[in-house]
Amino acid sequence: PKRTKEEIAEARQLKIKKEEEEEQNRWRWWEEEKYEDGVKWKFLEHKGPYFPPEYQPIPDNVNFYYDGKKVKLSLLAEEVAVFFSQMLDHEYTTKKVFRENFFQDWRKEMTHEERLLIKDLDKCNFGEIHAMHKAKVEARKNMTKEEKLVLKEANQKIVNEYGYCLLDHHKERIGNFKIEPPGLFRGRGEHPKQGMLKKRIQPEDVIINCSKESSIPVPPAGHHWKEIRHDNTVTWLASWTENIQGSIKYIMLNANSKLKGEKDWEKYEVARKLKTCVDGIRNQYLQDLKSKEMRTRQRAVALYFIDKLALRAGNEKEEGETADTVGCCSLRVEHITLHDQLDGSECVVEFDFLGKDSIRYYNKVPVIKKVFKNLKLFLENKQPGDELFDRLNTITLNKHLTSLMPGLTAKVFRTYNASITLQQQLKELTNKADNVAEKLLSYNRANRAVAILCNHQRAPPKTFEQSMANLQAKIDARKEKLALAKTELKQAKKDAKTKGSPDSKLQSLVERKKAAVKRCEEQLLKMEVQATDREENKQIALGTSKLNYLDPRISVAWCKNFEVPVEKIYNKTQRDKFAWAIDMTEVDFVF
DNA sequence: CAGGACACTTAGCACATCCTTG
DNA sequence: CAAGGATGTGCTAAGTGTCCTG
Numbered sequence: 163p164k165r166t167k168e169e170i171a172e173a174r175q176l177k178i179k180k181e182e183e184e185e186q187n188r189w190r191w192w193e194e195e196k197y198e199d200g201v202k203w204k205f206l207e208h209k210g211p212y213f214p215p216e217y218q219p220i221p222d223n224v225n226f227y228y229d230g231k232k233v234k235l236s237l238l239a240e241e242v243a244v245f246f247s248q249m250l251d252h253e254y255t256t257k258k259v260f261r262e263n264f265f266q267d268w269r270k271e272m273t274h275e276e277r278l279l280i281k282d283l284d285k286c287n288f289g290e291i292h293a294m295h296k297a298k299v300e301a302r303k304n305m306t307k308e309e310k311l312v313l314k315e316a317n318q319k320i321v322n323e324y325g326y327c328l329l330d331h332h333k334e335r336i337g338n339f340k341i342e343p344p345g346l347f348r349g350r351g352e353h354p355k356q357g358m359l360k361k362r363i364q365p366e367d368v369i370i371n372c373s374k375e376s377s378i379p380v381p382p383a384g385h386h387w388k389e390i391r392h393d394n395t396v397t398w399l400a401s402w403t404e405n406i407q408g409s410i411k412y413i414m415l416n417a418n419s420k421l422k423g424e425k426d427w428e429k430y431e432v433a434r435k436l437k438t439c440v441d442g443i444r445n446q447y448l449q450d451l452k453s454k455e456m457r458t459r460q461r462a463v464a465l466y467f468i469d470k471l472a473l474r475a476g477n478e479k480e481e482g483e484t485a486d487t488v489g490c491c492s493l494r495v496e497h498i499t500l501h502d503q504l505d506g507s508e509c510v511v512e513f514d515f516l517g518k519d520s521i522r523y524y525n526k527v528p529v530i531k532k533v534f535k536n537l538k539l540f541l542e543n544k545q546p547g548d549e550l551f552d553r554l555n556t557i558t559l560n561k562h563l564t565s566l567m568p569g570l571t572a573k574v575f576r577t578y579n580a581s582i583t584l585q586q587q588l589k590e591l592t593n594k595a596d597n598v599a600e601k602l603l604s605y606n607r608a609n610r611a612v613a614i615l616c617n618h619q620r621a622p623p624k625t626f627e628q629s630m631a632n633l634q635a636k637i638d639a640r641k642e643k644l645a646l647a648k649t650e651l652k653q654a655k656k657d658a659k660t661k662g663s664p665d666s667k668l669q670s671l672v673e674r675k676k677a678a679v680k681r682c683e684e685q686l687l688k689m690e691v692q693a694t695d696r697e698e699n700k701q702i703a704l705g706t707s708k709l710n711y712l713d714p715r716i717s718v719a720w721c722k723n724f725e726v727p728v729e730k731i732y733n734k735t736q737r738d739k740f741a742w743a744i745d746m747t748e749v750d751f752v753f
Numbered sequence: 754c755a756g757g758a759c760a761c762t763t764a765g766c767a768c769a770t771c772c773t774t775g
Numbered sequence: 776c777a778a779g780g781a782t783g784t785g786c787t788a789a790g791t792g793t794c795c796t797g
Contacts, residue, residue, distance in 0.1 A: 342787065350765080350788065396760065404787095410759065411787085425761080474763095475791065484789075518790055519764055557754095560792070573762085573791060620765065629780060703765070710763055733783070756796090763790065771782070 189332045191420040192427070192742040200395045202421060206372045208327035208336070210379025210387075211400045211413050212320060213365070214343035217241045224294045227287035228280055239272045242359055245346045247291035254348060254356060263357035264346055271359070327399060327415070328376075335416035336399065341368070347406045351485035351520025355406055367402045397421045407483060417709075418738035427742055430713040432569045433577040434753060439567055440578065444469065446566070451532040457553040461562060463536050464490050464551055468572050471527065472579050472615050474518060475556040475572035487516045490572070491556050496546035500537055501526075509534035523617050580612045580711035585753045587611045588720050597684075601724050603691045605717075605731055610698060612707045620703040630696065637689050644682040651675040709736070714743035719751035 197204075219240060225232050226243055235243060246255065246264055254260045265283045272280065280286065305313070324339045344362040347355055365385035372378060374392045381387050388402075398412040415421050436443075447469075450462035467473050467490050476489025488497060497515035504510035507528040517523045529537075540550055556572065563570040587608035592601055623629075654675045658668040714732075718740070721728045728737065728744060737744060 338786075340786090348788090353788095398760075401760095407788095409789095412760075414761080422762095429762090477791065479790095487789085489790085519766095519788075521765080556791080571792065618764080623780095625780070632780085706764060735783070754797105757794105758796100759792105759794080761791085761793100764788080765786105766788105767784105767786085769782100769784075771780105773780080774778090775776105 188741060189334075189420060190745065191332075191424065192746060196424070202397050203329050203394050204373075205330050205376065206327065206394070206399070207376035208372060208379060208399050209324050210370055210381070211368060212324040212340045213363075213382060214341060217244075217362075220244065220291060220294065224290045226291060227289075229282075229285040230287075233276075233279065236273045236276060239268065239276050241344075242268045242271050243286075243288060244291055244295070245344070245359070247288040248295045249346060250288060250292045257356070259352075259354065260346075260348075260357035263355060264359070267357075267359035329415070329420070332420070334419045334421075337414050337416045337419075337422075339413060341402070342404075342411065349485060351487065351516060353485045354482050355484075358406055361405045363402050369401045371396065371399055371401070418735075418741065423739070423742050426739075429577060430581065430715070430753075433574055433581055433713070435567065436570060436574055436578045437582065437753070440469075443566055448532075451536060457558075459536050460540065460551040460554045461559060463533055463540070464554055464559060466529070466533055468575050469579070470529075471513075471525065472576045472617075473523075474576070475559065477556050485516070485520050487518060487520055489517060491551055491554055491559060493550040494546070495541060495544045495548050495550060498537070498550065500534065500541070511537065517617065521617065521619050576616060577711055580616055580707055581713040581716060581753050583612050583615055584608050584712050585716050588716070592720070592724055594724065597687075598726055598730065599688050599691050601726050602730055603695055605720070605726075606695050606704065607698070609704045609708060609712070610702055612712060613702045613704050616707055616711060618703045618706045619701055622700050626700060630693070633689065633693050633696070637686065637693065640682065640686045640689060644679065644686055647675065647679045647682050651679050709739070713753050714740035715747040715751045716753050718743050718747040719749055722747070722749045 217237070219237060226235055226240070227233065246268070249255050255264075261283055269277055269280070321339075325336055326333050327336055328334075341363045342360070345360050347353075347358045347360045349356050365381040365387055368387055369389045369391060370379055370387050371391050371393055373394075378390060379387075398414050400413040401410050403409070404411050417423075417426075443465075447462040447465040450458050451466075453459050453462065468475070474489035476492035478492060479487075488494065493515065497513065499512040499514070501510040501512060502508065504512070504526060509529050509531055511527050511529050511534070513523055513525045513527065515523055537550075540552075544550075544552075560571045563572065563574075588605065591604040591607055593604070596604070651672070654668065654672045658672050717731055718728060720726070721731065732740060732744075
């Protein structure tokens with residue numbers, strides 16, 4: 163063990179050194195002058211996207227059966243059958259929509275003969291293919307350390323080759339340099355297109371974007387790119403059109419890149435600007451609640467929700483293309499219930515709808531009388547399925563907002579309210595006298611307040627109850643140990659008093675016992691704090707707000723103020739992403 | 754001014770890896 | 776040193792919002 167300990171220490175040293183080096187080499191783009199409007203780069207060079215491996219046909223001893231009879235499928239049909247087989251353990255392969263979409267798309271990949279034969283999904287037996295897949299997963303899990311290392315090194319090689327680009331003399335990490343592999347589409351929630359075949363992307367589908375004078379990426383042998391363009395007003399390196407929704411997918415830079423960082427910084431600056439005029443805007447929409455024009459009133463109520471509840475804008479969506487989800491402007495009659503009285507409050511609006519990612523938004527909110535009255539008015543003569551705000555959409559709403567402040571759109575309110583909530587909560591919850599663990603609990607609680615505001619939910623971890631019980635058991639054990647340590651300390655003190663001379667062994671024993679008690683108490687507190695934190699976090703995801711809504715400068719300033727190392731709240735990736743904020747933020751930063 | 758093309762941010766989940774602990 | 780939990784990463788879907796066109 164001595165050897166390994168040294169090795170560990172050495173590895174740690176190396177890591178620190180590497181990080182320091184990285185820090186030295188970091189491109190401090192935030193100290194440079196910005197480019198003229200619209201220009202994103204002057205020079206861009208990269209290797210193009212990395213393509214997933216070709217389909218490997220199943221071995222001859224693995225068979226597919228139709229209606230009990232062995233059928234050798236064509237390569238294309240087989241590949242799609244394998245996609246389905248791999249998912250058989252998932253509940254969604256039992257769903258009607260999924261199965262129908264899959265079967266329809268699968269038949270398109272079949273040969274004429276196959277299509278004539280295979281007419282009923284229920285008569286298909288994928289059992290052997292499924293078993294083969296499971297065996298493969300198992301085998302991968304059971305690989306030896308050496309095998310795993312070989313795999314890891316191979317992956318690293320790919321990253322080294324395709325994972326970086328050269329942007330204006332600086333090496334930047336690419337966020338997603340891999341082309342998405344083919345498979346069966348699984349949308350979130352009740353997606354009408356679930357089960358459809360997501361097709362394999364060929365170089366012929368891919369547009370490359372780079373500098374004219376750079377070394378142009380070479381397509382895989384025997385292939386050519388769809389197009390090579392040199393557009394420095396956009397940030398993507400490659401793009402293709404995906405076949406499920408017909409939308410464009412992009413290969414872009416990592417969050418720690420200049421292009422992403424600068425945009426992020428800008429976002430928070432816009433939100434800070436809103437801070438300076440939010441009072442006026444609020445007064446205005448409160449006035450507008452009384453407007454003669456229905457349009458204006460609807461806009462005012464929508465803004466009230468967006469501001470108070472941090473709802474998303476709610477763009478229109480094409481029916482049948484996506485799951486039925488809504489945001490503020492697209493709320494329908496059935497999504498709210500009005501209560502004149504509820505739980506001791508007046509004028510309560512009960513929201514119940516599916517938002518982005520089909521995450522449920524459920525909230526009971528007391529609102530001001532004028533808003534409540536307006537809502538009643540909007541609901542008059544409407545049926546479930548009708549729009550609540552029939553004279554409003556995100557385009558007109560955003561047009562109005564931009565007229566109030568340049569750059570202002572609905573989403574800025576989410577950023578603003580999230581960041582301002584964090585700042586105010588941190589102020590309220592943090593005590594200077596607390597230790598680091600307690601301060602971190604305060605930070606997490608402030609973070610949590612934001613996550614709740616923004617409705618960032620997660621499925622409770624599968625192992626939640628168990629791990630909670632385990633922690634509680636540890637706490638109980640620690641309590642016992644503490645009690646024991648305390649009695650021992652008492653005894654030692656007693657012994658020292660009765661028979662010890664001042665500097666005897668007994669005296670030092672007292673000191674040691676004292677230290678033991680203290681250590682025990684600290685450990686107990688830490689665990690208890692951890693338990694509270696975890697319990698409160700059961701169904702709440704903190705990451706999304708931390709990464710996308712909270713001005714990092716608030717957190718950095720808080721760390722400096724309360725002497726909490728910034729590594730305690732941001733991991734390595736997050737520190738890289740927020741390097742600009744960590745570098746430039748002073749103790750006195752105010753959002 | 755609607756509709757579509759486009760570009761970019763935001764989102765949760767599955768999986769990989771790391772770390773602790775018995 | 777393995778098990779099991781915590782933490783971090785990759786993936787890609789699902790939003791927002793702008794711009795252009797007819």
